[in-house]
Structures are given as structure tokens and as C-alpha cells.
Amino acid sequence: MTLRLKIILALIAVFSLYVSADWAIQRSAIFPRFMALEAEQARQDLQRCHQAISRDIEHLATFGQQLASIDAIRRNLQTPEDRRIEANVFKLLLPSSGLDFVAVLDSKHDVVLRTSRLENSMQSLLLEQFPEDRWPSDHPLLQSNNNVQSLDAEATPVQGMLMTKAGPLLVVACPVKAIQSSPSFLSSPCGTLVVGSLLSKGRLAAISRQTQVDFHIYPVDEESGELNSRLKNGEKCLNELIQLAADHDALLSTSPMLTEEYSSRQLKVYSYLADLTGKPFLLTEANIDRQISLQGAQVMNFAMGSLFIAALVFLVILLILLQYIVIGPLTVLTCQASTIGTTGDLTVRANIRRSDEIGRLAKQFDSMVQQVSNSQKRLLDDSRAAGMSDAAKGMLHNIGNVLTNISVLGESLTEQLRKSKLPSVGKLAQRIEEEDDLYSFLSTDERGKQFPTLLGQLAQHLEQQRHTMISQCESLSLNLRHAQQILESQRELATGASVMEATDLYELLHDVREILSASLARYGVTVNIQGTPLPSVLIDRNKLTQVLVNLVGNARDAVRDLPAERRQIELRLKTTDQQVIVEVCDQGCGIEPENVQRIFAGGFTTKPDGHGQGLHYCVLAAQELEGSLYAESDGADQGAIFSLSLPLHPAQGVAV
Structure with missing residues (x-):
């Protein structure tokens, strides 16, 4: 099924549901109101006839008083x-x-x-x-x-x-x-x-002319032949009033006025008149033309017809617009994607996964922004003059983390190349060259019959190897860029100002995980990111990246020697009214209660091969970011939680 047909069917279904719902609402909610209004109007018409009789009695009383x-x-x-x-x-x-x-x-x-x-x-x-x-x-x-x-x-x-x-x-x-x-x-x-x-x-007749109502009366106690004939014709409302009239108490307490849908064009209303003793002695009837319901039905039919025509016109216009705005460009994009797949140009492979021009434009725009941001970062001078010793130690520690990841990636790439089955391609080619009758070899020889299967398996292995190496190369490139950012961040010490830029923290957590992906994979450590994307925060991105890399690296070292089910790290992103909180949680070796505060001191470490600079740098960097860093742990072998609190709107710095 083509995209055009799917859109047409979806629009038809939506419009059909809307028209059906509108029709149902009209029939169940609006039209009953017309009928209720019509019934109320009919009752008022019969009431006017009763009032006309009452006025005649009043006039008779006035005349009688004059005679008296x-x-x-x-x-x-x-x-x-x-x-x-x-x-x-x-x-x-x-x-x-x-x-x-x-x-x-x-x-x-x-x-x-x-x-x-x-x-x-x-x-x-x-x-x-x-x-x-x-x-x-x-x-x-x-x-x-x-x-x-x-x-x-x-x-x-x-x-x-x-x-x-x-x-x-x-x-x-x-x-x-x-x-x-x-x-x-x-x-x-x-x-x-x-x-x-x-x-x-x-x-x-005079009352009917005066009120413009077809008005009739029938005796209750002495039923006329006309009344009996009507009862035989099955007018249930009239029969019900006669039965009610027999029960005076019930009738007097309720004063009924009943309506009957006599036909599609006529409505009948029945009531009674009481004599001097209060007993009902006359049944009254008013025949009312059903103009209100007929006009209401005509109005609703016209509305439904207009709605159907409007929906049809809107559907046609919308399909035309979709053809020129969406479907046509998507068809062109599909052809371009097919061409790229045929030529094997891998430089645009990310764009192949996108289905529309808007996605490609957004990605290219983000890339352009990133390039401009990197260019500006390379033009900044040294930032701080004081604290160069601690900064240098922190830089060396951060560079060491990056080099560790690069070393792991290099070893992994070397291992991939060492285990590569690429030499098998040469052997297959040499075997094919040695055969004089290649067709017979491939069709009759048992070894030759296995060539297609071997070639398929070899191609599948090489393709998997290619994807793995591409992913590792991308991670290697990301680590190198991070190392470059660490070096460039030292220039901020000379100017005394931090470089502030709009940063998506949710995206930054993914970047940190990618930077450490090689060492995480080496030790079988899984990093889970919890939270939802937040609005960008104006902050020193490079400094924050170094802090998070240190914290995640420490969590990795804390769980790498544990069983597989405990080699889990969680990165949680939370917000309050004024702060954003990043939590790094692990199930590792934990922290002794007396060391919860000491671990942030310079030179203090609990690692056999540690230098005591990583967390010290992190807590200083958090303060420079106008935030705070603190640790929580229930004790040894109970895991730990490092919470980094940052302001949503920093007050200082130069926005980039």
C-alpha cells in the first residue's frame, strides 16, 4: 500500500467518523430539543385555549355583577x-x-x-x-x-x-x-x-380563531359517539386521560397534559377542565401542526449536507496540498536515497535513515552549529592564571581517562583486524585462478559447491566487522575530540571567564557514555540513562563533560570486578524549580562512612593505583559551575550515589 493511499484512507476514515459523530449528536441531542420545544409549544397552545375559556367566564361574571x-x-x-x-x-x-x-x-x-x-x-x-x-x-x-x-x-x-x-x-x-x-x-x-x-x-370555533389552535372538547362522564370512535382508532393518550379522569384524586393532584405524536405532521395535546366541584368533566384536545420538528429536520439535513460537501472539498484540497508539500518531496527523497545506496557513498549514511527533508535539515543545521561552536572554542585564550598546578593535575587525570579509552579502542581495533577473515578472500581468489574449468569446479566439485556459501558467510562476517570498526572509530574520534576539549579548556584559566554555551544535558549524558563506551564494553559494564530531554542550560559544556566523565569512570572502576548482574550504572536526570540534578549511581564497592567527605580532598584515594585528583577536580569544577557535588553511600559493598547539582540559569560567564 502506497503512502498516498494510506493518507487518503486515513483522511476518509477521520472525516467519516466526524460526520457520523455529528449526525449522532444531532439525532440524540439536538433534534430531541426541537421535539421538546414543539411539545412545550403545543402545551402552551392548549393552555391558551383554557385561558380563553377562563376569560369568557370572567366576562360573564362581570356582566352578571352589572345585572345584579x-x-x-x-x-x-x-x-x-x-x-x-x-x-x-x-x-x-x-x-x-x-x-x-x-x-x-x-x-x-x-x-x-x-x-x-x-x-x-x-x-x-x-x-x-x-x-x-x-x-x-x-x-x-x-x-x-x-x-x-x-x-x-x-x-x-x-x-x-x-x-x-x-x-x-x-x-x-x-x-x-x-x-x-x-x-x-x-x-x-x-x-x-x-x-x-x-x-x-x-x-x-371563536376560541379556535382567537388562539389559532384546532381546539376540541369531549365530555368525560357521558362519552359521545365521536369520542368512542376515536378510542376505537387507538388514541392511547385520550384513553389514558379518560382512565385518569375516573380517579379524581390522582387527576387533580397531577393536572395532566399529555402529548401524542399523531403523525409526522401533526401533534395532539390532551388535558381536562374541572367543574365547580373540582371534578374533571371535559377532556380537551388541541391538534398542532408539527412545524418546529419539520423545520428542525430540514435544518439538520441541510447542515449534514453542507458538512458532507465541505468535508469532501476539504479532503480534495488537503490531498492536493499533501501531494505538492509532502508526498511529492518524499518520492524525490526516496529516489535520492536509493541512488546513494547503489553508489555506496557512506559519508551520508546517517541521512539515509531519515524519511523527510526536515529531518535532514535539522541534522545539517545541528552539525553546522557544532562546527561553529568548535571553531569559536579554538579561538579562546588561556583562561586562568591561578591554580595552574591543580588544573594541570586535573588535566593529566582527565587526559589519562581519555587515553585509557583510546588504548582500549586501539586494542579492540587491532584484535578485530587480527581476527579478520579478509585473507580468506585472497585464498578463494587464488583457488579460483588455479582452476582451469571454473564452471565444472563450481557445479560438480564438492568443494566448489561450497564456494557460494563460503562467500556469503565471508561477506556477512566482513560486513559485521565493518560496522563494529566504524562504531569503534567513531568512539575513538569522540574521545580525541574530548581530549582536544580538555586541552582547550585550560586556556580559560588565563582569561578568568568560563565559556558558557547552551547545552542539552540529556544529549550530553549520551556523549559521556559514548566517550567511555570502549572501556565500559571491555569490562561488561552497562550504563542506563533515566530521565527525559530538558530545555538547554547555559553552562560550561567542556568542564561539565570532564566532571561527568570522571564520575562515570569512577563508577565503572567500582563495579568492573563484580558479578555481571551488579555491573550496572544509572545516570539520572532530575529538575527542581531552580536546579538540575545529575545522579551517577552504582552498585559497586561503596564508601566507608568516614570517607564520604574525605574522598573529595586533593591526593586522597581509595584505589590502589589512584592519584586522588579526579574527585578533587570534580568538586572544584562543580563550584566553578555555581553548583555542588556530594556523595552518598550506606557503607562498603553497598554502592554509591554522586549527585551533581547545577543552576538552571547561571549568573556569570560568556554565552557562546
Whole structure:
């Protein structure tokens, strides 16, 4: 699979996941909000219909109070001898006022007048709820007057709805106040005026026009044929409300308003209306067009389409840019790497391992910086005049460490050349020259048949030997450069200033391990580096390198004669707010408690062949680096830890 195809498939997968996630979020989080908003709007529409009925009842109450304040009615109710109220006046008033029923009662609840514009339905309209002679004192419309017990109390109208044979009736009972000139009637109202208006189809149509809602009502106790038909069609919400209406306590405590997704374009909302006694007697229904959810679905579909098109356009543009910016240059680089591999030019072998121009540029830039830094180091004068004796001893000690490594590397190279199978190539060539019929020798002779195998093994051995010698030569070159740096560092004594340069401590630890790689390998000592790369620190790199080489060299000498599992050295890199700490840990011979501080004194040593200059130089160099060096050990054969603390931002020195 080509790189181009991998990138295309990866981008398609990413965009597909994004589009799928977006679609899932819209369907699971956004669209339900549209539906919830739609349901809430539908409930508000049904509530507005209920409020419209309540306003009609309020208007009816206002009109009834105006009628109850007419002096003729009040006077007739106050005069028991002459209670004549003309029914014709109310019959003329009913059509123009929208009233369907009027009744006047005296203070004993006897009927003084009753009339209705529904001539043939008068009996059914007044049946049960409106007796012909005297109304019972517990009648719902008379509860306000019955509660008036004192002179200061004022009777208020009783208003609400009642179910009659003619249909739902909006009804108001207004107390008729006595005229002030008759003090015998001041303690209570002299009668009651009852007015009512049917909740007819015309009134329902007016409410629908006013609220712009398709509004319907259905009796609960006396189910009509239309309601039964709807139940048979399976409207579960309506059936549930009827069942709830049977349980008055449960219904009154919850006041339900249920919604039903009747179709993809219509939503139904159901609730109830209660009569004067507080019992539900009407089921209400509102049919709402599902404009919100339909528009929400359209918006989300448009958003998904736009997202898909945008993703497709972005994918095409990104592929074009990748072709010109990444894939094309990588193809050219691959061809160049193949050419280098064919010609065998080993001077650029490190670049062959890189896969892009940025990596090569970074490596070349680092090399250029290193060359410039080395050039500047060679131009510095001698640095210090005082302490030349100790400096010379420290230099000799450091040079001795380097020479030890160089000697080990030289011996290893000599041993590699001594064991080289290169002379075997000459023998094979001589054998081939001696054969007259080379083809027969290679194809039929048993010794000749082994030539390809021998040549392959010989080539493999020489290749391994070549890599080993190259690695050792690089280590030898690094040691020579370190020796050169040690010599150049002595020039700093003449100027009295240290050479400060940005140093990557993590990289420096690897350089120290590489400098000592030959002697470490000779004794089978493993160096493990723990920590992560840190920002560069401004410090004297040469001096710090010499300190670390001495510390790692001492740790090597401490473990070289121990079993293999203890020949381990750990280099730990830690940081605090103001310091960076380098720890050199070993499991070697350890330090006696009384010698933990003495080992840093000049001339003191615990080695049979030591001179006592290495650690003394290290502690002085640490102080010059504005840091400190101290040792820790639990005693003999318990290993040791040397901790070098350095400031993150040295205050002195010349930055390079």
C-alpha cells in the first residue's frame, strides 16, 4: 500500500467518523430539543385555549355583577310582598348578551325568576343543576352566600362550569346586594343572580380563531359517539386521560397534559377542565401542526449536507496540498536515497535513515552549529592564571581517562583486524585462478559447491566487522575530540571567564557514555540513562563533560570486578524549580562512612593505583559551575550515589 493511499484512507476514515459523530449528536441531542420545544409549544397552545375559556367566564361574571346591581332587581328581592320581575326583559336581553340561562333567587334560595332562550330544552337544561322551586343550600353556586357570616364580610360571585344535558355551561352566581335604605337587609345579600352561557360549537370555533389552535372538547362522564370512535382508532393518550379522569384524586393532584405524536405532521395535546366541584368533566384536545420538528429536520439535513460537501472539498484540497508539500518531496527523497545506496557513498549514511527533508535539515543545521561552536572554542585564550598546578593535575587525570579509552579502542581495533577473515578472500581468489574449468569446479566439485556459501558467510562476517570498526572509530574520534576539549579548556584559566554555551544535558549524558563506551564494553559494564530531554542550560559544556566523565569512570572502576548482574550504572536526570540534578549511581564497592567527605580532598584515594585528583577536580569544577557535588553511600559493598547539582540559569560567564 502506497503512502498516498494510506493518507487518503486515513483522511476518509477521520472525516467519516466526524460526520457520523455529528449526525449522532444531532439525532440524540439536538433534534430531541426541537421535539421538546414543539411539545412545550403545543402545551402552551392548549393552555391558551383554557385561558380563553377562563376569560369568557370572567366576562360573564362581570356582566352578571352589572345585572345584579340593577335597582329594580334589588328592590324586588328586598320586598317580599311584591316580587315581580319581568321575564320578558331577560328574554329580550339574552340573545344580545350571549346568555343562555338566567335565574334569580331570593335570600332563602327560592326561585323568583328563571328563563332561557332554549325554549324546548328548558327542562333538560335546568334538570338536576337548576331546580324549579327552591335550590338546596349545598348547591355549588350558592356556596359564596352561605359563607357570609358577618356584616363586614362581602359575598363574592361563584363562577365556573357545569355539565348539563344541553352541553357544558359557563355559569356565574352573583350575590344581589340590598339597597342601603333598607337596614334590615344589611347583614347578608338579599338574593342571588345566576347567569349562564353554553360552551357551544360556535363559541369553540371563536376560541379556535382567537388562539389559532384546532381546539376540541369531549365530555368525560357521558362519552359521545365521536369520542368512542376515536378510542376505537387507538388514541392511547385520550384513553389514558379518560382512565385518569375516573380517579379524581390522582387527576387533580397531577393536572395532566399529555402529548401524542399523531403523525409526522401533526401533534395532539390532551388535558381536562374541572367543574365547580373540582371534578374533571371535559377532556380537551388541541391538534398542532408539527412545524418546529419539520423545520428542525430540514435544518439538520441541510447542515449534514453542507458538512458532507465541505468535508469532501476539504479532503480534495488537503490531498492536493499533501501531494505538492509532502508526498511529492518524499518520492524525490526516496529516489535520492536509493541512488546513494547503489553508489555506496557512506559519508551520508546517517541521512539515509531519515524519511523527510526536515529531518535532514535539522541534522545539517545541528552539525553546522557544532562546527561553529568548535571553531569559536579554538579561538579562546588561556583562561586562568591561578591554580595552574591543580588544573594541570586535573588535566593529566582527565587526559589519562581519555587515553585509557583510546588504548582500549586501539586494542579492540587491532584484535578485530587480527581476527579478520579478509585473507580468506585472497585464498578463494587464488583457488579460483588455479582452476582451469571454473564452471565444472563450481557445479560438480564438492568443494566448489561450497564456494557460494563460503562467500556469503565471508561477506556477512566482513560486513559485521565493518560496522563494529566504524562504531569503534567513531568512539575513538569522540574521545580525541574530548581530549582536544580538555586541552582547550585550560586556556580559560588565563582569561578568568568560563565559556558558557547552551547545552542539552540529556544529549550530553549520551556523549559521556559514548566517550567511555570502549572501556565500559571491555569490562561488561552497562550504563542506563533515566530521565527525559530538558530545555538547554547555559553552562560550561567542556568542564561539565570532564566532571561527568570522571564520575562515570569512577563508577565503572567500582563495579568492573563484580558479578555481571551488579555491573550496572544509572545516570539520572532530575529538575527542581531552580536546579538540575545529575545522579551517577552504582552498585559497586561503596564508601566507608568516614570517607564520604574525605574522598573529595586533593591526593586522597581509595584505589590502589589512584592519584586522588579526579574527585578533587570534580568538586572544584562543580563550584566553578555555581553548583555542588556530594556523595552518598550506606557503607562498603553497598554502592554509591554522586549527585551533581547545577543552576538552571547561571549568573556569570560568556554565552557562546
